[in-house]
Amino acid sequence: MSSRNNPNRIKIHRSYTVMDVSETLGVHPKTVRNWIHAGLSVIDETRPLLIQGTDLKLYLKQKRKAYMHQCESNEMYCFKCKQPKAPGIQTLQFVAMPAGMAQMRARCDECGKRANKFVSWRDVNQIWTELGGKLPIAQKHLILRGQKPLNYPLSEVFDDEKNQY
Numbered sequence: 001m002s003s004r005n006n007p008n009r010i011k012i013h014r015s016y017t018v019m020d021v022s023e024t025l026g027v028h029p030k031t032v033r034n035w036i037h038a039g040l041s042v043i044d045e046t047r048p049l050l051i052q053g054t055d056l057k058l059y060l061k062q063k064r065k066a067y068m069h070q071c072e073s074n075e076m077y078c079f080k081c082k083q084p085k086a087p088g089i090q091t092l093q094f095v096a097m098p099a100g101m102a103q104m105r106a107r108c109d110e111c112g113k114r115a116n117k118f119v120s121w122r123d124v125n126q127i128w129t130e131l132g133g134k135l136p137i138a139q140k141h142l143i144l145r146g147q148k149p150l151n152y153p154l155s156e157v158f159d160d161e162k163n164q165y
């Protein structure tokens with residue numbers, strides 16, 4: 001395991017500025033800003049931006065899992081087929097997770113085995129449409145569990161869905 005990007009270096013009870021994260025993890029500040037852009041939570045309305053250690057640690061761990069298998073964004077690694085496969089869109093669900101992430105759950109379109117992976121909420125609409133889904137995503141495909149996904153206009157989604165009936 002590389003020592004760069006190592007979530008174990010992050011203390012969960014402190015807050016970090018972009019520069020703190022950069023120094024602690026040995027990554028470029030631009031990389032940290034990219035993570036924020038990709039869904040890493042920041043504490044609202046503070047300048048400079050502050051990131052909670054607990055959010056950062058979770059984000060890095062989930063990011064590692066997401067890249068464990070090299071799949072296209074709309075594919076999932078099927079442990080039965082032993083390769084990246086398209087998920088069956090009818091079985092697809094996005095479960096809200098902390099730190100702006102979502103767990104993507106589905107069954108393999110070919111063999112039916114369950115698979116899941118972590119994605120950013122920002123990518124949910126794109127993945128859905130790449131798989132042939134129409135927007136807005138129906139509510140049954142989005143599992144919130146009290147989490148408030150960052151930067152995802154869920155109220156619009158749900159309102160649009162209501163408007164269709």
Ligand SMILES: [Zn+2]
Pocket residue numbers: 078079080081082085108109110111112113
């Ligand atoms: Zn399969």
